[in-house]
Amino acid sequence: xSTYIADLLTDSAGQNFTLHEEHLNTQMVRVLKAIGYDRVxxxxxxxxxxxxxxxxxxxxxxxxxxxxxxxxxxxxxxALQDVLxxxxxxxxxxxxxxxSGLLAEAILKRCPDKLTKMFFCNSGTEAVEAAIKFxxxxxxxxxxxxxxxxxxxxxxxxxxxNGENVFREGFxxxxxxxxxxxxxxxxxxxxxxxxxxxxxxxxxPIQGKGVNMPSDEYLPEAAKLCAKYGTLFVADEIQTxxxxxxxxxxxxxxxxEPDMICMAKALSGGFIPVGGVSMTTQVMEAVFNRMDRAVxxxxxxxxxxMAMAAGLAALKVIDEENLxxxxxxxxxxxxxxxxxxxxxxxxxxxxxxxxxxxxxxFGSPKxxxxxxxxxxxxxxxxGLFSQMITIPLFKNHRILSQVAGHxxxxxxxxxxxxxxxxxxxxxxxxLDEVIADCHKVPGAIWDLGKxxxxxxxxxxxx
Numbered sequence: 001x002s003t004y005i006a007d008l009l010t011d012s013a014g015q016n017f018t019l020h021e022e023h024l025n026t027q028m029v030r031v032l033k034a035i036g037y038d039r040v041x042x043x044x045x046x047x048x049x050x051x052x053x054x055x056x057x058x059x060x061x062x063x064x065x066x067x068x069x070x071x072x073x074x075x076x077x078x079a080l081q082d083v084l085x086x087x088x089x090x091x092x093x094x095x096x097x098x099x100s101g102l103l104a105e106a107i108l109k110r111c112p113d114k115l116t117k118m119f120f121c122n123s124g125t126e127a128v129e130a131a132i133k134f135x136x137x138x139x140x141x142x143x144x145x146x147x148x149x150x151x152x153x154x155x156x157x158x159x160x161x162n163g164e165n166v167f168r169e170g171f172x173x174x175x176x177x178x179x180x181x182x183x184x185x186x187x188x189x190x191x192x193x194x195x196x197x198x199x200x201x202x203x204x205p206i207q208g209k210g211v212n213m214p215s216d217e218y219l220p221e222a223a224k225l226c227a228k229y230g231t232l233f234v235a236d237e238i239q240t241x242x243x244x245x246x247x248x249x250x251x252x253x254x255x256x257e258p259d260m261i262c263m264a265k266a267l268s269g270g271f272i273p274v275g276g277v278s279m280t281t282q283v284m285e286a287v288f289n290r291m292d293r294a295v296x297x298x299x300x301x302x303x304x305x306m307a308m309a310a311g312l313a314a315l316k317v318i319d320e321e322n323l324x325x326x327x328x329x330x331x332x333x334x335x336x337x338x339x340x341x342x343x344x345x346x347x348x349x350x351x352x353x354x355x356x357x358x359x360x361x362f363g364s365p366k367x368x369x370x371x372x373x374x375x376x377x378x379x380x381x382x383g384l385f386s387q388m389i390t391i392p393l394f395k396n397h398r399i400l401s402q403v404a405g406h407x408x409x410x411x412x413x414x415x416x417x418x419x420x421x422x423x424x425x426x427x428x429x430x431l432d433e434v435i436a437d438c439h440k441v442p443g444a445i446w447d448l449g450k451x452x453x454x455x456x457x458x459x460x461x462x
Contacts, residue, residue, distance in 0.1 A: 014052065016040050035387065036395050044071030047416040047423060049400065057398040058423055060413045065239045068266035069317050070416040076269035079313035083305050090305045099308035106315050107267075108278060110248050112257035117284035119277045120302045124238035124264035125153025127275040128202065131260050132157050132175075133297055134279065135200035135232045138286040142176070143198045145231070147183040149405070151209050152202060152236055161202055164209060166406045183207060184218050186225065193229040200232040200260075201225075205250035208239045209405035211359030211412055213352050219254045232259040232283070238275070239357070242266040243318050243417055246328025246355030253354060259283060269314035274307040323417040330419060331355040337428040345435045346370070347385075356417055360431075362386060362409040369441045380453040383407045387452055388445055389434055397430035 012019075017038060021029045032038045039057075043050040047070045049057040062068065069076065089095070104118035119134075121127055132144055146152065146161035153159065154167060160175035162168055179198075181188040192198060201222065206213055226233040235258040240250035242263065247253055249261060260283060264275035288294060301307070318324060331354065338351040338360060347370065349363040362385055364374050377384040386403045389411045393399040404412035415423070437445045 014040055035391055046070035046073075047419050055398060057394075057400055058415075058419075058426055060399060060401045060415045060427070062414050062416045063265075063270070065244060065265040065414050066268055067270045068243060068323070068417045069270055069314060070418045071270055073269065073313075073317055075317050075320075076271055076310055076313040079269075079309045080271060080306060083309045088305050091301065091303070093300075097303055097305065097308070099305050099312065100303035103308045103311045103315075106312060107263075107276065110315075111261060111278045114257055114259075114280050115261065115278040116281045117279050119279065119284070119297075120307075121275040121277070121299050122273045122301055122307075123153075123275045124236075124262065125155045125158045125275075126299065126302075127238065127262040127264055127277050128152045128158040128161065128236065129155060130277050130297060131200065131202060131234045131262055132161075134260070134277070134283050134287050135234065138283045139199040139230065139232060141197050141199040141231075144175075144178050145189070145192045145198050145201045146178065146180055147203055147207070148180050149183060149207055149209055149212060150202075150204055150236075151207070152204075152238075164406060183212055184215055186218065186221050189222055190225050190229075193225055193231050196229050198229065198231045200234045202234040202236055202262075204236045204240060205254070205256075206240050206245065206354060206357060210408055210410050211353050211357060211404055213354075214254070216254065219251060219256045223256050223258070226259075234258060234260045234262065236262045238262055238264045239414075242314070243324040243327055244355055244357050244414075245353075246324065246331055248324055250354065267311045267314055268307070269310040269317070272304075272307040272310040274311050318417075321418070327355040327417045330417075330424060331358060333424055334358060334413070334427060337424070338431065341428075341431060341435060344432075345439060347374075347438055348435055356413070356415050356419070358413040359404055360389075360411045360413075362389065362411070370439065373441050373446055377453060383409050384452055385409045385438075386411050388438060388448055389431075391448060392434045392437065392445060393430055397426070397434070399427065399430055 017029050040052045041049050042052050047059055049059050100120060107118060108115060119130055121130055136142060144161060146163060148163045150161065150163040152161045157175050159168060159171060160178040163180060168174065179192055181192050205219060223233045235251050237249055242248065245253065251258060260277055260279045262277050268274050287296065335351050335353060335358060342348045342351060346365045346367065347362050348360065350361045352359050365371055374385065383406065386409045390401050390403060393401055402412050404410035437443060
């Protein structure tokens with residue numbers, strides 16, 4: 001048996017950053033080194049990463065939500081091995097495959113009753129691109145409405161619906177006919193829809209950038225407005241879906257039934273890129289309405305057997321391990337523990353989220369010494385304080401987390417759904433220590449703040 005890859009990994013061990021600096025994104029290497037994240041990981045198992053020194057890390061980033069089952073789940077590994085050894089025909093193209101039909105059936109059983117058809121693709125951004133095209137063709141309208149601060153992907157169509165300018169700048173002109181409205185603002189949405197020329201309203205039930213929560217009436221009333229004006233209601237569940245929020249779909253928290261649901265990330269089982277759109281029969285049959293249009297939209301790799309098997313195995317694990325309910329319980333316990341810290345520390349302003357999609361927001365303190373230090377950071381770069389939480393969490397407690405978005409003092413946790421009670425206590429203990437240190441001026445964390453300020457000022461000057 002060939003050991004080509006194993007030998008290559010052994011012979012090239014530790015060259016990660018050198019190779020990336022020379023051949024890939026040099027700036028990403030610089031960022032990781034500047035904030036002390038330049039580790040060489042050698043193993044991943046469940047919610048944990050291990051570096052070449054044998055250190056264990058708790059991964060609360062989970063590949064931006066891809067690793068809902070944790071890394072290298074044995075059920076998914078076995079499913080992929082079954083496909084690899086079965087010599088199945090794959091991507092025949094002039095064919096319809098069994099595994100894609102089985103995965104479509106399994107997903108649709110978990111969708112609202114009105115969603116009866118599936119389209120598969122390779123990623124979340126491709127799912128959004130498909131939703132844009134399908135909505136336009138079904139309604140024969142051009143316009144798409146999206147929300148400020150929303151995130152739907154980085155290809156040109158999806159980027160045109162991106163509510164953060166940092167991602168859009170310099171890549172225009174973008175798709176015409178895309179209109180932004182404030183999230184949680186029903187009056188603005190109705191104003192955008194009232195001319196009956198909008199094909200779709202595409203919205204994240206909970207916004208990923210910032211973990212911005214809707215009011216209880218927002219999504220149900222938005223769906224009613226869409227129905228009133230003939231606009232399709234599209235839920236982007238690429239990050240929120242498949243158990244993340246303590247419901248299989250986040251829209252279930254508010255009793256909403258969309259016309260389309262975009263999905264990806266967790267459906268992969270953490271191995272093979274896969275995305276999809278579930279939709280009504282009306283939408284599917286409007287787009288694929290004649291035999292000569294059977295191939296009017298698709299993708300070469302979209303229904304490959306490995307991706308379909310990974311999706312089926314992921315759903316099996318979620319059911320067998322009761323991960324949707326587990327995510328809800330664990331999220332409630334984490335947020336209750338964090339709320340106790342909000343009550344304890346003046347810099348910690350609020351915690352929000354659902355299930356295991358959690359945001360912690362920090363803000364200006366009242367005490368004079370802390371306020372002066374806070375103002376220094378904010379003047380250098382808005383949102384810089386959040387890195388004074390994530391960096392010590394990583395360096396001192398080996399917890400990998402993320403800032404929730406550009407220019408905001410919000411730290412986001414998106415853990416694998418398999419975290420346990422030990423992990424919960426690990427997180428809460430680490431947060432207590434890190435946030436307590438932030439209230440000591442002068443102190444080691446504020447020395448880090450000065451370093452971050454220097455980097456920020458240099459970056460602005462350069």
